[in-house]
Amino acid sequence: MSFRSFSRSAIVLTLMAASLPAAAARFEVQAGRSYMDSHGANAAFVEAVFAPRQLGHTRFTWSPDVSLGWIDGRHRAGYDDGRYGVRHAVALAAGGVRLHLGEPGAWYQPLYFSEQVAAIDHTTHALSSHYQFVSTLGWQAKHFSVAIRHISNGGLHRPNTGETMALVGFAFEI
Known part of the structure; x- marks a missing residue:
């Protein structure tokens, strides 16, 4: 995927976000450490979560x-000899849904699960295809969040090591 193609994906996601109702938009700036096998790298994300909607007649x-995210590259000699190295930083643009269970005020309601589809600008040993799945399990307070996130192509292309990260975020609402 070229930078131009990645830029198009980022622009499409930005336009989709702009077309959503901006009232009650939550923005999070997240940072943490991402691991491929046992090799760490820094990671950062900017995330926008829009007004919740009831899922049918359920409590969800x-x-x-x-x-929009970024995962730093690594300098690991054992991985740079293959087709998929690890030196390049990876930028990604993702879109999907965040799910909550329960009524506002319930003790477990701040827990969430998020599933997104992402486009990345560089393939690596951990992220070997240009399209990835992003799964997040987290907890959000009014101005703070913590999350465990895994990014992988779901076995659609080998190698499929994936990136697993712990993130801490600061949030504000518009």
């Missing part, structure tokens, strides 16, 4: 969720 709510 869902919110549109878009992200």
